[in-house]
Amino acid sequence: MAETITIIDDRTGKKVTVPIRDGVFASTALRELDPDLRMYDPAFLSTAACASSVTYIDGEKGILRYRGYPIEQLAEKSTYLEVAYLLLNGELPNAEQLKKWTYDVTHHTMIHENMRKRFVDGFHYDAHPMGMFISAIAALGTFYPESKEIFTPGALDKQVLRLIAKVPTIAAMCYRFSMGLQFVSPNNSMSYSENFLNMMFRLGDDHTVDPRLTKAMDLLFILHADHEQNCGTTAMRVVASSHADPFSAMSAASSALYGPLHGGANEAAINMLHEIGSIDNVESFIKSVKAGNGRLQGFGHRVYKNYDPRAAIIKKAAHDVFDVTGKNPMLDIALKLEEVALSDDYFISRKLYPNVDFYSGLIYQALGFPIDMFTVLFAIPRTVGWLSHYNELLKDDAQKISRPRQWYTGVDQRDYVAINKRQ
Numbered sequence: 001m002a003e004t005i006t007i008i009d010d011r012t013g014k015k016v017t018v019p020i021r022d023g024v025f026a027s028t029a030l031r032e033l034d035p036d037l038r039m040y041d042p043a044f045l046s047t048a049a050c051a052s053s054v055t056y057i058d059g060e061k062g063i064l065r066y067r068g069y070p071i072e073q074l075a076e077k078s079t080y081l082e083v084a085y086l087l088l089n090g091e092l093p094n095a096e097q098l099k100k101w102t103y104d105v106t107h108h109t110m111i112h113e114n115m116r117k118r119f120v121d122g123f124h125y126d127a128h129p130m131g132m133f134i135s136a137i138a139a140l141g142t143f144y145p146e147s148k149e150i151f152t153p154g155a156l157d158k159q160v161l162r163l164i165a166k167v168p169t170i171a172a173m174c175y176r177f178s179m180g181l182q183f184v185s186p187n188n189s190m191s192y193s194e195n196f197l198n199m200m201f202r203l204g205d206d207h208t209v210d211p212r213l214t215k216a217m218d219l220l221f222i223l224h225a226d227h228e229q230n231c232g233t234t235a236m237r238v239v240a241s242s243h244a245d246p247f248s249a250m251s252a253a254s255s256a257l258y259g260p261l262h263g264g265a266n267e268a269a270i271n272m273l274h275e276i277g278s279i280d281n282v283e284s285f286i287k288s289v290k291a292g293n294g295r296l297q298g299f300g301h302r303v304y305k306n307y308d309p310r311a312a313i314i315k316k317a318a319h320d321v322f323d324v325t326g327k328n329p330m331l332d333i334a335l336k337l338e339e340v341a342l343s344d345d346y347f348i349s350r351k352l353y354p355n356v357d358f359y360s361g362l363i364y365q366a367l368g369f370p371i372d373m374f375t376v377l378f379a380i381p382r383t384v385g386w387l388s389h390y391n392e393l394l395k396d397d398a399q400k401i402s403r404p405r406q407w408y409t410g411v412d413q414r415d416y417v418a419i420n421k422r423q
């Protein structure tokens with residue numbers, strides 16, 4: 001069977017034959033038929049905007065791999081910092097590389113005092129932590145003027161290291177500001193996830209972090225580290241394509257993540273469970289969703305037409321957390337919701353399954369995070385995914401500044417009308 005596609009322009013009879021590789025063909029070949037011909041694909045449903053070797057997803061089969069490694073194996077055997085190294089470098093680190101990487105990240109966790117005292121203190125007391133996080137990332141870049149030197153050897157690596165190391169510090173700082181709590185400095189003797197939980201929740205000298213909760217946090221970080229060309233990563237790539245510095249690009253990516261159709265869904269999902277309130281209300285809630293009154297939050301995915309493998313891992317891990325914290329009373333409502341939805345033809349026919357956000361909020365809540373921190377918890381580990389794509393884009397010769405074309409549907413040329421002659 002020929003691995004080509006032939007496109008015929010019936011207006012002119014011209015045709016072009018293009019090779020298909022891995023199920024992809026270069027649609028720019030259409031220019032040979034007519035340079036003014038455009039393809040209309042408003043949400044990139046059939047468009048691959050880049051070639052990438054970071055993450056593989058098979059949405060029909062529910063497969064997710066980072067750099068070829070199945071997410072289930074990484075979730076079971078790896079750590080977040082090891083996965084971060086893998087995503088950035090393409091290979092798992094050896095013992096020496098991991099030691100150096102861990103040391104480097106651990107020793108870049110501090111942030112400039114002005115960030116806390118002058119920048120964060122300027123927010124209103126009830127500012128949403130994700131709004132603070134987005135602005136703090138952009139502001140952080142101004143402390144490193146050399147962050148603009150993205151093509152100077154080694155310079156970008158330093159910013160990548162800074163961002164990965166500092167995002168937990170920034171996230172915890174935003175939380176403690178909103179709670180009116182004193183800021184807790186990073187602790188170099190702790191692991192990435194333990195340090196984050198310590199900066200978040202430390203209340204006195206005798207505070208300790210339960211290792212089972214640290215493990216759960218680390219697992220959640222692994223599961224959220226990358227997810228190929230989602231809305232946030234696409235924002236990262238589009239901004240990076242103008243050669244903006246990684247802080248500015250990441251602020252844009254975080255903004256995209258904030259939306260309730262994307263990372264904001266974990267917040268929306270737990271709010272939905274609270275709204276449902278009891279197992280008895282599940283059936284009527286599903287009925288109202290089917291009638292068009294809102295969506296089942298944490299359900300459905302552009303790519304997964306099967307169970308999101310991350311949701312399956314989180315669902316299992318939730319019990320380990322609940323063993324320590326006690327069961328989240330919302331769990332039973334979530335389980336019932338899933339059961340009812342997965343046996344309902346509306347959800348079956350549309351291939352709507354729980355996504356990563358359906359169960360993650362239950363763990364976050366059990367760990368003690370307030371609901372408005374949930375999307376920040378997604379942004380912390382996604383930092384490495386965004387930066388891996390940023391790096392990849394800058395090295396890709398096929399990439400140019402992102403500049404889609406449009407289908408103009410407005411009025412044709414007309415003459416200016418004086419104000420006293422307008423209707």
Ligand code: ACO
Binds near residue numbers: 298303
């Ligand atoms: N609840 C009810 N119906 C849904 C849901 C849902 N959660 N998701 C999709 N549908 C329905 C749509 O109404 C549509 O039905 P129709 O064909 O009768 O019009 C059909 O399923 C297809 O939906 P689309 O919106 O075309 O699917 P799309 O791929 O554009 O959207 C999205 C994907 C945004 C994730 C969607 O499923 C959704 O809104 N889910 C809820 C929000 C959510 O959980 N987002 C997190 C996604 S994971 C992440 O970003 C980390």
